[in-house]
Amino acid sequence: MKIFISSDPGIGKTTLVEKLANKLKEMGYSVGGFITKEIRKDNKRVGFKMVDLETGEEKLLAYVGEGKIKVGKYKVFIENLETFGLNCLERAKDKDVIIVDELGEMEFKSEKFREKIYDLLKLDKPQIYTLHRNYVSEFKDYGKVYYLTLSNRDEVYKIILEKILEVLKNKK
Numbered sequence: 001m002k003i004f005i006s007s008d009p010g011i012g013k014t015t016l017v018e019k020l021a022n023k024l025k026e027m028g029y030s031v032g033g034f035i036t037k038e039i040r041k042d043n044k045r046v047g048f049k050m051v052d053l054e055t056g057e058e059k060l061l062a063y064v065g066e067g068k069i070k071v072g073k074y075k076v077f078i079e080n081l082e083t084f085g086l087n088c089l090e091r092a093k094d095k096d097v098i099i100v101d102e103l104g105e106m107e108f109k110s111e112k113f114r115e116k117i118y119d120l121l122k123l124d125k126p127q128i129y130t131l132h133r134n135y136v137s138e139f140k141d142y143g144k145v146y147y148l149t150l151s152n153r154d155e156v157y158k159i160i161l162e163k164i165l166e167v168l169k170n171k172k
Contacts, residue, residue, distance in 0.1 A: 001167050002121060002143025003160055004103075006131040011148050013130040016157055017101050020128060021053050023161060024097055029168060030054075032092025033099040034085060036061060047074065048106070050081070052088045053099055059084040062106050071106045082112050089116050096168055097126045103139065104132030125171075126164045 005013050014035050021031045031053050039047035039060075047063035059080040067075025085107075092098040098120060107113050120127060121142050129139070136145055146156050 001125075001163065002127045002129070003163070004129050004131045004136070004139050004143055004145045005148055005156070005160075006133050006136050006145060007148035008133065011150060012153050013148055014101050016148065016153060016160075017099050017128055017130055019157060020161060020164070021097075021099050024164065027165075029097060030095040031097045031099060032088065032095035033101075034088040035099065035101040039063070050085055050088070052084070054088070054091060054095070057084075061085075069109050071109065074106065076106045076109050078110050081107060081110050086112060086116055089120060093120065093123060097128065097164060098123070099128045100130070102130040102132060103135050105134070108135075126167050128160065128164070 005016060007013055014037060018035050021035070024031050033053050034050045035053060036048050036050055038045050039049055048061040049058045050061050051058050060077050061081060062071065062074035062076045064073050065075045069076045069078050089098075089100065100117065100120075103117060127143075131139055131145070139145070146160065148156055
């Protein structure tokens with residue numbers, strides 16, 4: 001089962017998958033992958049860091065500034081994505097549930113990252129991805145896409161948790 005969560009920016013995709021990961025872990029399931037959290041300074045977003053869902057370790061993904069690889073105002077640290085990020089994903093293959101936040105322009109500056117995602121999608125296990133709205137058409141045929149809004153995010157959380165638990169219970 002593959003689930004994709006998309007929305008406009010700031011609706012709560014990362015919060016939702018972090019909440020799902022924490023709940024699943026609390027219930028005794030193993031969760032691998034990473035989430036991407038904002039880095040804020042003086043109430044402004046200045047970057048993003050990847051957080052390993054297994055260890056809590058963090059690495060910089062992007063930060064405001066000049067660089068060889070840019071997305072908008074952000075310099076993307078491809079080397080961190082291709083070492084730390086890919087390591088998180090490789091270890092996630094052995095977990096009960098894989099969570100990746102997010103599939104978007106920054107992440108797809110790395111062809112190695114894109115290849116790893118397509119490898120993961122071949123696995124027969126529950127997977128949850130947050131998906132930048134510009135990438136919905138690329139992934140919609142791989143699983144169910146949920147569009148998150150401020151008014152449905154609690155309901156979407158419950159639906160996804162229920163679906164994941166159903167699959168996990170049937171595998172035991």
